[in-house]
Amino acid sequence: MKPNHVKYLFAVAGFMLAAVFSASAQTATTKGMDRSKLNIGAYHLQPYASTEAHVKDVADCGIDFMLCIRTDRKLLDLFQKYNVGAVLNQVVPGWWGGDGSNAGKLKTKNTIPAYQRAAKRFKDHPAVWGIDIGDEPSALDFPYYGEVYKEMQRLFPDKMIYLNLYPNYASVAENSTEQTKSQLGTKTYQEYIDEYCKNVPADYLCYDYYLYAVSVPRAYENLRIVSDACVKTGRSMWIVLQVNSNKPDKWISENQLRFQAYTAMAFGAENIIWACYTEGWWHNQVVDKEGNKTQQYDKLKKVNAEIHYLGDPYMKYKHVSTAFVGFDGTEWLKNVNQKSVRGFNGGAFSGVSAVGDQPLVVGHMVARDGGRGEALFVCLADDPYDEDTKTQTVVFRTDGRKAKATGGKGNVKLKWNRKGGFYTMKMKSNEGVLIELL
Numbered sequence: 001m002k003p004n005h006v007k008y009l010f011a012v013a014g015f016m017l018a019a020v021f022s023a024s025a026q027t028a029t030t031k032g033m034d035r036s037k038l039n040i041g042a043y044h045l046q047p048y049a050s051t052e053a054h055v056k057d058v059a060d061c062g063i064d065f066m067l068c069i070r071t072d073r074k075l076l077d078l079f080q081k082y083n084v085g086a087v088l089n090q091v092v093p094g095w096w097g098g099d100g101s102n103a104g105k106l107k108t109k110n111t112i113p114a115y116q117r118a119a120k121r122f123k124d125h126p127a128v129w130g131i132d133i134g135d136e137p138s139a140l141d142f143p144y145y146g147e148v149y150k151e152m153q154r155l156f157p158d159k160m161i162y163l164n165l166y167p168n169y170a171s172v173a174e175n176s177t178e179q180t181k182s183q184l185g186t187k188t189y190q191e192y193i194d195e196y197c198k199n200v201p202a203d204y205l206c207y208d209y210y211l212y213a214v215s216v217p218r219a220y221e222n223l224r225i226v227s228d229a230c231v232k233t234g235r236s237m238w239i240v241l242q243v244n245s246n247k248p249d250k251w252i253s254e255n256q257l258r259f260q261a262y263t264a265m266a267f268g269a270e271n272i273i274w275a276c277y278t279e280g281w282w283h284n285q286v287v288d289k290e291g292n293k294t295q296q297y298d299k300l301k302k303v304n305a306e307i308h309y310l311g312d313p314y315m316k317y318k319h320v321s322t323a324f325v326g327f328d329g330t331e332w333l334k335n336v337n338q339k340s341v342r343g344f345n346g347g348a349f350s351g352v353s354a355v356g357d358q359p360l361v362v363g364h365m366v367a368r369d370g371g372r373g374e375a376l377f378v379c380l381a382d383d384p385y386d387e388d389t390k391t392q393t394v395v396f397r398t399d400g401r402k403a404k405a406t407g408g409k410g411n412v413k414l415k416w417n418r419k420g421g422f423y424t425m426k427m428k429s430n431e432g433v434l435i436e437l438l
Contacts, residue, residue: 032085032158032159033065033085038311041067042058042063042066042243042273044066044276045058045068049278049287050078055081058082059084061300062301062308066277067087069086069087071123079127086128089132091131093110093115094132095141097137097141097183098183099181099183100138100171104140119155129159129160130160138185139184141185145199146199146201149161163200164207166207167208168222169218172187172189173185173186194229197232203234204238205236206271206273209241217335217336220336223239223264224337227319230319236270238273239264239271241264241274241275242274244282244283251295252296253299254302254303255429256430257299257300257303258430261307262361265363265379267361267363268318268319268363284296306409307408310408310434313436315368316368316373317368318368322363323361324336328357344364347374348398350398352395352396355392359382373436373437374436376434377432377435380429388429389428389430391428392426392427393425393426395422395424397423402438407431407433412427413425413426
């Protein structure tokens with residue numbers, strides 16, 4: 001959820017980009033995004049950072065697509081040259097839920113003929129991957145958004161149609177005489193997500209969550225609700241994470257970037273989107289107002305390279321479930337509607353845990369091709385605020401098949417304990433590792 005005091009940029013324009021893409025691996029490569037891959041996006045490329053050198057920097061940083069891009073043919077030509085996709089705002093009538101005062105008004109303000117008129121004016125470009133239709137809508141607008149989504153698919157048959165949802169720290173409806181404006185339009189966040197799945201015929205679900213402005217437990221609960229909905233309805237999960245900070249004296253660390261990305265991947269995220277690359281909201285972006293790279297650039301470039309390295313084997317599998325292992329005694333699952341277990345046992349894996357009961361987020365995955373392939377995506381979640389990086393030992397058993405482990409920098413050494421019949425491997429705090437069965 002974007003802060004009210006910075007949203008003026010979008011309110012003035014009347015448009016807001018939905019940071020959403022469907023990364024369904026069942027879908028073949030389409031014009032623009034290759035949806036069989038894990039793609040990385042980022043919000044905003046302001047005019048002061050739109051030279052060829054800047055666009056090359058975007059590509060070199062491992063960013064596959066940019067959001068909130070204006071229709072600028074010269075800029076789009078540069079995107080095409082460097083194989084960066086663009087998701088355009090200001091093509092069709094925009095929408096932002098804001099503080100909830102707009103809830104239920106989409107149908108009145110943005111009529112279907114308005115979308116149709118906009119489509120007639122649209123001039124395509126090979127770099128355009130998608131069209132934005134809104135950001136953080138109320139559930140009261142989901143039924144009409146279902147109609148809009150279908151019409152947009154008809155009007156733009158070769159484009160992704162993008163819509164981004166609120167996180168769980170948006171306000172809910174309350175029955176009181178001093179009721180605040182409701183952003184979600186429902187009594188609970190679970191109802192909000194259920195209403196989206198019921199009404200909007202998209203094969204993805206994307207939301208933004210800025211963990212270091214909120215809390216770890218709420219982030220886990222949001223991941224749990226959205227991931228479960230995606231598994232239940234066959235949708236892909238996309239997530240918008242933070243590379244900048246809500247505090248001017250705070251810089252998000254490299255390991256905090258890893259924690260956000262790898263816990264999301266343990267819940268099945270198929271696209272990772274960073275906010276903000278240039279000025280959009282908050283402080284300490286990747287590129288400053290003078291167009292110069294900040295310390296965030298090298299951090300993001302390094303973590304994006306790791307995500308891409310893991311992405312190829314990761315996307316061979318689809319997410320089934322996620323377990324919190326070894327979280328007892330921590331505060332990280334406070335008010336999370338899922339309990340910690342001593343070890344993960346599921347499918348061909350058993351006894352998955354860290355020595356000393358250190359916290360692991362363990363995602364269970366199965367092969368997309370329907371074969372016997374199985375995998376785990378494991379994040380060592382013992383240091384989410386990057387205060388004391390450590391190396392822990394993770395142990396697991398298989399059904400007899402050999403295992404292979406891959407980290408963001410290459411193969412991870414597995415040690416076979418013949419006497420005990422289990423594997424061990426070393427992991428650093430906030431590291432993500434994919435374990436596959438051969």
